[in-house]
Amino acid sequence: MTVRVVIVDDQALVRAGFRMVLDSQPDLEVVGEAIDGADALRVLDRVEADVVVMDLRMPTMDGVEATRRICARATGGRPRVLVLTTFDTEADAFAALRAGASAFLLKNVPPEELLAAIRVVAEGDSVVAPSITRRLLDRFAGQLGPGPTEDPRLAQLTEREREVLLLVAQGLSNAEIAARVHVAEATVKTHVGRILAKLQLRDRVQAVVLAYESGLVTPGG
Amino acid sequence: MTVRVVIVDDQALVRAGFRMVLDSQPDLEVVGEAIDGADALRVLDRVEADVVVMDLRMPTMDGVEATRRICARATGGRPRVLVLTTFDTEADAFAALRAGASAFLLKNVPPEELLAAIRVVAEGDSVVAPSITRRLLDRFAGQLGPGPTEDPRLAQLTEREREVLLLVAQGLSNAEIAARVHVAEATVKTHVGRILAKLQLRDRVQAVVLAYESGLVTPGG
DNA sequence: GGATCAATGTGATCTGGGTCACATCCAGCG
DNA sequence: CGCTGGATGTGACCCAGATCACATTGATCC
Numbered sequence: 001m002t003v004r005v006v007i008v009d010d011q012a013l014v015r016a017g018f019r020m021v022l023d024s025q026p027d028l029e030v031v032g033e034a035i036d037g038a039d040a041l042r043v044l045d046r047v048e049a050d051v052v053v054m055d056l057r058m059p060t061m062d063g064v065e066a067t068r069r070i071c072a073r074a075t076g077g078r079p080r081v082l083v084l085t086t087f088d089t090e091a092d093a094f095a096a097l098r099a100g101a102s103a104f105l106l107k108n109v110p111p112e113e114l115l116a117a118i119r120v121v122a123e124g125d126s127v128v129a130p131s132i133t134r135r136l137l138d139r140f141a142g143q144l145g146p147g148p149t150e151d152p153r154l155a156q157l158t159e160r161e162r163e164v165l166l167l168v169a170q171g172l173s174n175a176e177i178a179a180r181v182h183v184a185e186a187t188v189k190t191h192v193g194r195i196l197a198k199l200q201l202r203d204r205v206q207a208v209v210l211a212y213e214s215g216l217v218t219p220g221g
Numbered sequence: 222m223t224v225r226v227v228i229v230d231d232q233a234l235v236r237a238g239f240r241m242v243l244d245s246q247p248d249l250e251v252v253g254e255a256i257d258g259a260d261a262l263r264v265l266d267r268v269e270a271d272v273v274v275m276d277l278r279m280p281t282m283d284g285v286e287a288t289r290r291i292c293a294r295a296t297g298g299r300p301r302v303l304v305l306t307t308f309d310t311e312a313d314a315f316a317a318l319r320a321g322a323s324a325f326l327l328k329n330v331p332p333e334e335l336l337a338a339i340r341v342v343a344e345g346d347s348v349v350a351p352s353i354t355r356r357l358l359d360r361f362a363g364q365l366g367p368g369p370t371e372d373p374r375l376a377q378l379t380e381r382e383r384e385v386l387l388l389v390a391q392g393l394s395n396a397e398i399a400a401r402v403h404v405a406e407a408t409v410k411t412h413v414g415r416i417l418a419k420l421q422l423r424d425r426v427q428a429v430v431l432a433y434e435s436g437l438v439t440p441g442g
Numbered sequence: 443g444g445a446t447c448a449a450t451g452t453g454a455t456c457t458g459g460g461t462c463a464c465a466t467c468c469a470g471c472g
Numbered sequence: 473c474g475c476t477g478g479a480t481g482t483g484a485c486c487c488a489g490a491t492c493a494c495a496t497t498g499a500t501c502c
Contacts, residue, residue: 094365097358125351126358133354134347137318140361143441144319158479171427174459185459187481193460194479203460203488206392208429212440218360219433219440379449395489406488408451414490415449424458424490444502451496458489466481472474 003122004048006032006079008040008066009055018053021111028118037061041069049079050122054101056085056092064095071100080121084114093132103127154214156198164191168204169211224343225269227253227300229261229287230276239274242332249339258282262290270300271343275322277306277313285316292321301342305335314353324348375435377419385412389425390432 022028032047034040036058056063067081082103083096117127167177178185243249253268255261257279277284288302303324304317338348388398399406
């Protein structure tokens with residue numbers, strides 16, 4: 001199964017170089033090129049791609065904005081964006097990753113590493129330059145709690161209750177939840193009541209807080 | 222300048238293999254071996270090391286605990302710990318990184334990648350396996366940077382209102398907020414009302430959701 | 443001064459949401 | 473079978489919370 005790649009960079013020489021490197025690989029296929037962010041969006045309207053290799057510094061629409069838009073309209077997680085830039089700055093990297101990039105590499109990596117990274121990204125995983133990885137860890141290692149160890153209290157909930165809790169955590173009223181689940185509003189109320197009792201909470205507001213704090217729901221997700 | 226490495230793994234065959242690979246490099250030197258976490262601490266009492274290559278699953282003291290202790294007593298960021306394990310689980314990886322590991326790799330990486338990772342770690346940077354990097358980004362990408370996407374509606378809030386919103390987002394009732402801010406409950410109610418009006422929300426539940434989604438408050442933070 | 447506007451504070455009123463009591467359904471078990 | 477227990481569903485009651493109308497303070501401008 002070949003990986004379809006689109007190259008986005010404002011310098012023709014760089015694009016030609018990347019294309020040369022990628023085309024030398026039997027499992028990679030360059031299906032398009034773009035000279036800036038706006039152009040990239042047009043190209044992606046025409047062709048199906050698995051991975052977009054994106055430069056950051058570009059005229060008209062920079063790589064971060066382009067990445068944000070590509071990820072916003074991505075369906076089924078495709079295409080994924082691999083950002084490749086010259087400048088090793090935390091601001092650029094974090095902005096790109098926040099915008100949805102699946103990978104962040106510096107242009108000084110050896111070609112084999114770029115090729116490996118493209119394959120990794122196509123598989124759905126991620127690669128980040130070592131200097132940026134260190135900064136990521138510096139910032140977030142402390143928050144790596146017991147990991148996916150969900151609040152044990154959540155385990156007490158039945159399937160239905162968990163379903164209702166998710167809707168509560170989206171800000172829906174009991175009536176809206178009732179409509180969504182095809183049940184009487186009174187029923188939703190008892191479900192919520194049971195949820196609060198099991199989780200030892202006072203009201204739905206605290207339920208929402210717990211949902212976020214426990215990782216049952218995550219911002220943006 | 223050579224990088225001094227200590228290998229920690231309970232299987233003699235694995236240690237021998239690693240030593241063989243590392244010794245083939247002129248810039249790397251294996252200065253010690255240990256068969257478990259406790260042993261590693263003893264070895265590090267005797268020798269100076271730049272990088273510890275650490276297995277996770279070991280008897281007596283596992284790699285996570287050993288990593289924690291090594292990092293706790295590390296001086297000037299030395300030695301750094303590179304965790305190398307067979308199992309690609311989020312729980313193991315996050316636990317190791319939280320304990321202070323500078324790198325997390327799977328044992329199925331090609332030897333060159335391990336060598337490159339050791340050099341990267343010795344330089345003070347970090348490497349994380351792609352599958353784990355993806356999970357890291359899934360969890361933290363939303364928290365990166367100030368985020369140009371901070372909901373502009375939040376800017377309309379006055380200082381007092383923002384203060385109240387923060388308390389609402391912790392699950393406090395109007396009465397509790399009133400006590401905290403030294404105001405009548407009725408006052409808190411109007412503040413909340415104004416907040417809802419400005420943010421175009423229906424009730425405090427949606428306010429909590431917005432607070433989390435906009436990054437005004439973050440889980441754990 | 444006085445006129446205006448935003449921020450803040452308070453009480454009165456009405457409704458969504460939480461609590462309680464109870465019914466139904468189904469699985470497991472003696 | 474009948475019994476028990478958990479999950480689910482429903483209606484009635486009451487209060488926290490949302491809405492409204494209004495007072496006070498202080499800054500700004502003519």
